[in-house]
Amino acid sequence: MRMRRAHSVEQVRAAEATLLAQLPGGTLMQRAAYGLSVAIGNLIGFVYGARVVLLVGSGDNGGDALYAGVLLARRGASVTAVLLSDRAHAEGLAALRRAGGRIGAAEDIPGADVVVDGIVGIGGRPGLKPEALALVQLAARHGVPMVAVDVPSGVDVDTGETPEPHVRADLTVTFGTHKVCHLVDPAAAACGTVHLVDIGLDLPPATAEAFQAEDVRSLYPVPDGESDKYSRGVLGLMAGSAQYPGAAVIATSGALGGPVGMIRYVGPDSVAAEIRAVHPEMVHGEGRVQAWAVGSGLGQALDKQAVARLLAGPEPVVVDADGLTAIDGPVAAPALLTPHAGELARLLDVPRAEVEARGLEHARMAAERFQATVLLKGSTTVIAAPDGRVRVNTNASAWLATAGSGDVLAGLCGSLLASGLSPFDAGAVGAYLHAAAAHLAADGAPLTAMTLATHLPAATRHTLTP
Numbered sequence: 001m002r003m004r005r006a007h008s009v010e011q012v013r014a015a016e017a018t019l020l021a022q023l024p025g026g027t028l029m030q031r032a033a034y035g036l037s038v039a040i041g042n043l044i045g046f047v048y049g050a051r052v053v054l055l056v057g058s059g060d061n062g063g064d065a066l067y068a069g070v071l072l073a074r075r076g077a078s079v080t081a082v083l084l085s086d087r088a089h090a091e092g093l094a095a096l097r098r099a100g101g102r103i104g105a106a107e108d109i110p111g112a113d114v115v116v117d118g119i120v121g122i123g124g125r126p127g128l129k130p131e132a133l134a135l136v137q138l139a140a141r142h143g144v145p146m147v148a149v150d151v152p153s154g155v156d157v158d159t160g161e162t163p164e165p166h167v168r169a170d171l172t173v174t175f176g177t178h179k180v181c182h183l184v185d186p187a188a189a190a191c192g193t194v195h196l197v198d199i200g201l202d203l204p205p206a207t208a209e210a211f212q213a214e215d216v217r218s219l220y221p222v223p224d225g226e227s228d229k230y231s232r233g234v235l236g237l238m239a240g241s242a243q244y245p246g247a248a249v250i251a252t253s254g255a256l257g258g259p260v261g262m263i264r265y266v267g268p269d270s271v272a273a274e275i276r277a278v279h280p281e282m283v284h285g286e287g288r289v290q291a292w293a294v295g296s297g298l299g300q301a302l303d304k305q306a307v308a309r310l311l312a313g314p315e316p317v318v319v320d321a322d323g324l325t326a327i328d329g330p331v332a333a334p335a336l337l338t339p340h341a342g343e344l345a346r347l348l349d350v351p352r353a354e355v356e357a358r359g360l361e362h363a364r365m366a367a368e369r370f371q372a373t374v375l376l377k378g379s380t381t382v383i384a385a386p387d388g389r390v391r392v393n394t395n396a397s398a399w400l401a402t403a404g405s406g407d408v409l410a411g412l413c414g415s416l417l418a419s420g421l422s423p424f425d426a427g428a429v430g431a432y433l434h435a436a437a438a439h440l441a442a443d444g445a446p447l448t449a450m451t452l453a454t455h456l457p458a459a460t461r462h463t464l465t466p
């Protein structure tokens with residue numbers, strides 16, 4: 001599968017307008033409704049005799065729900081529409097009545113096999129009105145599966161933010177392209193499985209992209225017959241301290257699980273000894289490198305001037321953890337900054353809760369301010385380039401939330417940078433493989449940072465083998 005691309009509401013509206021001008025009226029909605037009805041049938045596993053409740057708002061999102069209801073009613077489902085507005089899609093409503101559907105109310109929800117959220121789509125503002133919220137909560141209380149039409153109503157479609165109450169879906173069926181809310185948390189977590197129905201939109205370059213295995217395959221630096229350890233890339237690592245020696249060991253493991261040919265560690269003898277005990281192939285001391293990874297576990301040993309020298313270039317650099325505190329303006333070196341929400345909050349001098357609620361916005365802001373690619377870690381990882389491009393990684397495992405897993409990522413991204421990828425590509429490939437390794441390592445149970453790192457080669461093998 002290739003890159004998942006998300007477009008803004010404005011881009012979708014423009015593409016829709018072009019197509020609407022060329023097609024007979026109602027064609028797009030019929031395409032959407034057909035895909036929606038098939039996906040609903042697949043989710044619940046049967047259609048004949050199924051009890052389907054449609055929550056119908058005032059716009060075309062409700063229209064999609066009504067026409068999907070028509071198709072399901074024709075296949076023998078018992079379809080009930082709960083109208084949340086007196087302006088529900090008139091033709092859709094008439095068609096549902098002709099197909100044998102009826103107007104219902106809240107009482108229909110507890111016994112339903114599925115509830116379809118056609119409250120609002122891309123025309124919606126964040127939040128749900130009290131009446132809609134009550135119906136959505138009723139369905140959740142009774143464990144009725146919820147299918148969102150286009151987007152879970154109430155989320156912020158273009159940012160993935162959820163400042164107000166919203167629908168939590170088991171399945172979201174979207175049309176033409178993904179929207180940002182399908183890829184970026186917290187909204188992405190409210191989508192459940194996302195199913196894309198092609199309706200023939202001709203779209204411009206995406207607002208945000210999510211890598212799939214094929215994208216990683218096309219970028220990963222696989223050595224060839226001419227390669228040697230230097231041409232594969234040498235990574236300089238400035239990490240760990242007497243306080244946190246483990247961070248240097250773990251970052252080295254992450255780097256060696258990537259494509260780099262050699263690691264040079266720059267730091268105290270005591271830490272070097274700890275790394276060597278696990279990775280005897282590590283070389284201790286300065287020398288030529290193709291990229292740097294700096295910051296993980298430096299703690300109080302942080303030498304801001306040494307970090308500042310690396311930030312001045314010319315080698316590309318991954319800046320993690322304590323290393324981030326040395327940044328106070330645009331970074332001259334090609335750089336990949338890897339903060340979590342707390343670290344990004346400190347960098348931007350805003351409360352952490354704001355970064356958590358509006359991750360995409362803050363990652364973009366920092367990328368522009370520091371002229372560096374910013375990889376914001378979290379349940380969704382957002383990677384923002386200074387030129388405005390955005391990628392997100394959505395395939396992570398919550399088992400990754402364990403001490404040291406960020407050090408693995410910093411080492412891996414450094415390794416990718418040293419082997420020639422740009423900071424933006426290194427961030428996207430690194431986040432993807434880090435998450436893939438987590439799935440292999442965890443396999444439904446806890447993992448440690450070291451087991452995560454040791455699963456990087458297997459994750460890479462799975463990803464690179466079509």
Ligand SMILES: NC(=O)C1=CN([C@@H]2O[C@H](COP(=O)(O)OP(=O)(O)OC[C@H]3O[C@@H](n4cnc5c(N)ncnc54)[C@H](OP(=O)(O)O)[C@@H]3O)[C@@H](O)[C@H]2O)[C@@H](O)CC1
Nearest residue numbers: 016028029032059060061120121122123124125127129150
């Ligand atoms: N684009 C495409 O290519 C295709 C689009 N298609 C479909 O059309 C959908 C977009 O339809 P749309 O433009 O009619 O808007 P929609 O989301 O139904 O909202 C309508 C109205 O709801 C209201 N409202 C707003 N916020 C609210 C809230 N929180 N709570 C309650 N009400 C709220 C507000 O009205 P107001 O309250 O301002 O009067 C607003 O005008 C799209 O998501 C997809 O499903 C497909 O058919 C095929 C191709």
Ligand SMILES: Nc1ncnc2c1ncn2[C@@H]1O[C@H](COP(=O)(O)OP(=O)(O)O)[C@@H](O)[C@H]1O
Nearest residue numbers: 377378379396397398400401403404405406407
């Ligand atoms: N709930 C979660 N779901 C998926 N991934 C997560 C979750 N929480 C954290 N992660 C990932 O785990 C890693 C944690 O990194 P970090 O916060 O730097 O931890 P540490 O400093 O202990 O190494 C990041 O890659 C982050 O994206």
Ligand SMILES: [K+]
Nearest residue numbers: 117120149153
């Ligand atoms: K919806």
